[in-house]
Amino acid sequence: MSAPLVIFDKVQKHFDDFVAVKELDFEIREGEFLAIMGPSGCGKTTTLRMLAGLEAPTTGEIRLSGQVMNDVRPHERDTPLVWQSLALFPFLSARENVEFGLKMGGVDKAERKERALKWLDKMQILEFADRDISTLSGGQKQRVALARSLVMEPQILLLDEPLSALDAHLVIRMQAVLTDLQRELGITFVYVTHSQSEAFAMADRVVIMGEGEIAQIGTPKDIYRAPANQFVAEFVGRNNILSGTVAELAQDTARITTPSGDFMVPVNEVSLSQGQNASFVISADLVHIAMAKPDGENTAHCRLISEEFVGSMVTLFLEDAKGHEFKVQMQERELSSFDLKSSDNIWLSWDTQSAHVLNES
Amino acid sequence: MNQGRTLNVLLTLYVGLIFAFVFAPIIFSLIFSFNSQRFPTIPLGSFSTEWYQKILSDADVWEAALNSLIVSCSTAIIATFLGFCTAYSDYRYNFRFKGPYLALILLPPTIPLIIMALAMLAWFSKIGMSGQIYSIIIAHSVLTAPFAMAVIRLRLNQMDPDLEAAAWNLGGSEWATMRHVIIPFCKPAIASGLFLTAAVSFDEFAVSWFVSGLNKTLPVIILEIVQGNIDPQVNAIGTFVFLISMTLVVLAQIFFASRQLKSIRA
Numbered sequence: 001m002s003a004p005l006v007i008f009d010k011v012q013k014h015f016d017d018f019v020a021v022k023e024l025d026f027e028i029r030e031g032e033f034l035a036i037m038g039p040s041g042c043g044k045t046t047t048l049r050m051l052a053g054l055e056a057p058t059t060g061e062i063r064l065s066g067q068v069m070n071d072v073r074p075h076e077r078d079t080p081l082v083w084q085s086l087a088l089f090p091f092l093s094a095r096e097n098v099e100f101g102l103k104m105g106g107v108d109k110a111e112r113k114e115r116a117l118k119w120l121d122k123m124q125i126l127e128f129a130d131r132d133i134s135t136l137s138g139g140q141k142q143r144v145a146l147a148r149s150l151v152m153e154p155q156i157l158l159l160d161e162p163l164s165a166l167d168a169h170l171v172i173r174m175q176a177v178l179t180d181l182q183r184e185l186g187i188t189f190v191y192v193t194h195s196q197s198e199a200f201a202m203a204d205r206v207v208i209m210g211e212g213e214i215a216q217i218g219t220p221k222d223i224y225r226a227p228a229n230q231f232v233a234e235f236v237g238r239n240n241i242l243s244g245t246v247a248e249l250a251q252d253t254a255r256i257t258t259p260s261g262d263f264m265v266p267v268n269e270v271s272l273s274q275g276q277n278a279s280f281v282i283s284a285d286l287v288h289i290a291m292a293k294p295d296g297e298n299t300a301h302c303r304l305i306s307e308e309f310v311g312s313m314v315t316l317f318l319e320d321a322k323g324h325e326f327k328v329q330m331q332e333r334e335l336s337s338f339d340l341k342s343s344d345n346i347w348l349s350w351d352t353q354s355a356h357v358l359n360e361s
Numbered sequence: 362m363n364q365g366r367t368l369n370v371l372l373t374l375y376v377g378l379i380f381a382f383v384f385a386p387i388i389f390s391l392i393f394s395f396n397s398q399r400f401p402t403i404p405l406g407s408f409s410t411e412w413y414q415k416i417l418s419d420a421d422v423w424e425a426a427l428n429s430l431i432v433s434c435s436t437a438i439i440a441t442f443l444g445f446c447t448a449y450s451d452y453r454y455n456f457r458f459k460g461p462y463l464a465l466i467l468l469p470p471t472i473p474l475i476i477m478a479l480a481m482l483a484w485f486s487k488i489g490m491s492g493q494i495y496s497i498i499i500a501h502s503v504l505t506a507p508f509a510m511a512v513i514r515l516r517l518n519q520m521d522p523d524l525e526a527a528a529w530n531l532g533g534s535e536w537a538t539m540r541h542v543i544i545p546f547c548k549p550a551i552a553s554g555l556f557l558t559a560a561v562s563f564d565e566f567a568v569s570w571f572v573s574g575l576n577k578t579l580p581v582i583i584l585e586i587v588q589g590n591i592d593p594q595v596n597a598i599g600t601f602v603f604l605i606s607m608t609l610v611v612l613a614q615i616f617f618a619s620r621q622l623k624s625i626r627a
Binding site: 052054073074075076077079080081083084085087089090091092100101103104105148149152 | 521523524526527528529530531532533534535537541542545546548
C-alpha cells in the first residue's frame, strides 16, 4: 500500500446557502488512478477544483505531500488539470499550447520547444505541432490538452470528464492511452466522471459521490459486487435490488421475505436482526436463467419484457408476477441456447453467496 | 412565392433609397470639391483642384488637421484602455451595484451632445482645464469609451470561461494571464475598438467646438469656413474627413468581421 499523496481532511464547500460538498474525508495514494464518480451536482467537480486551488474549502484542510494547500494560489500549485471543455488557447498553435506552462515557469525558448515536441510526439500528434487549434479534430485536441498538462511533469494529474465530448470509439482508444500513460509515468491520476464504464475501465479505486458526500470508496470490483448502500447500487445499475424484512437468522445466512418471495442472503459484513427491514443486491451477470424451475433456494418466475444488445453482451429485462423488475446479463452466445419464444415462463436463480446485503442509509 | 418576390423588390428598393439618402450629399460634396465654380450649381464648371490647393496651403487647416490627429489618436488609446478595463471587470467580477456601474459607463452616448458639450465646458472652466487640447481628449475619451467597451465585451463573452483558469492552472499569475491569454484573445476587438473610437473622435463636432478654445479640430474649422460665406474649400476638407473616417470604420469592421468568421469556422 503506497503512501497518501493527498489528504482531504473534513473538507466542506459551501456556495452561499448551497452546500456543494458536505464533508470529505479521504486519501489519494501516490501513483494510483483514482476515479471520482457520481451523478451531476454531486460535488465531484468541486472536489477536483478545490484540489487545483480554483475553489477554496469553506472548512477543513487539503494536504498535498503533507503541505496544507488551502491558501496556496492556483498558479503556485503543481496540479495541472485537463478540462472538460479542454480550454486550449485558440490563438496559439498546438505546440505553443503545450509550451504555455513552461513559458509561465520561465523555461527558456529552446528547451520549451524541445520538451513540447517530445510530448507531442509521445501523444502521436507531432505532425500537427504548428497547426491552429481550430483545425484539429476532437481526438487531436484531447491529446494536445493532455500534452499541455503532462509537459509540466507533475506528481498528480487532474482530469475533469475529459472524454465526454468524444465519439464512443475514440473514448475507448483514449481510455487505453490514459491507462498506459498513467502506468508508464507512475504519477497519480484523479479522474472525475459521471460515466461508470470510464471509471471502472481505468481506475484502481473509485470514489462514488452523491449529494456532496462520499457514498463508497473501493476497487471497481468491490463497488460492482458489493455496493455499500442503495444509492451506490442504483447508480451502478446492472443489478437487481430486492427489499423485505428479515424472517429468519442462521449462522451465516439470513432469510429475507420480500413481495417477490423468500430469499437467502449471506450475513458477514452487515449485522441483521430478526424483523428488520433489509435490502440486498445481486449483480445482473450472476443471475442464471432456466426454462424449468431449478432446485434450491433463490428462484424467481418471470416473463421477458425486453432485451438490449451492447456488442456481444445481452441484458434481459424481466418482470415477476408482482411486477418487480429483474435484469440478467450474459454473453450473446449463451443466450442462443435458450428458446425465448415462450417468453412468459422463465426461471431465474442465483447462489446465496452472489447476494450482497446493503447498508441502510 | 409571388408575394415573397414583391417583398424582396420592395426591400431592395428601400435599402437602395436609404443608401442614396445617406450618401448622396457626400457624393455631391465630393463632386463639387473638384468643380471650378464657386457656387454648387448645375451645370458644373470645369475640373479643378483649386480648392484642394487652397486648403493645403492654409496653415489653419494644417494646424486643425494636426490637432484632429493628436486628439483622435490619444482618444482612441485612452478610450480603448478604459473600455477594456470596464469590459474585463464586467466579465470577471460580480459585485454589488454592478448594474449601476455598467449603466454609468454606457451613459455618455445617450446624453444629447450639445448638453454634454455645455456641461463639459462649464466643468472644465470651473476647474481651469478648458481651452486645451487635452480638454478635448478627456471629453472625447468619456464619450467614446462605451463603444470600445461594447466591442471588447462581445469578444470576452465568446471566451471559454475556463480559459483564464487554465492559464492559472499552468502556473500563470494573474498578470501573466492577462498578458498572455486575455489580451491576445481580445486583440481583434481591441484593434476594432481603437479604430472605432478614433473615427468617432475624428468626426465629433459639438464637444470639440465647445471645449477646444483656440485648438480647433477639422470639424470645427469646417464650420468656421462655412460661417458667413459659401466656400468650396469645405467640400475639399469634407472629402478628406470623410475618407479618413470611412477608412477607420472599415478597418474596425474588418477586425470585427474577421473574428466573427473565425469563430464561425471554429
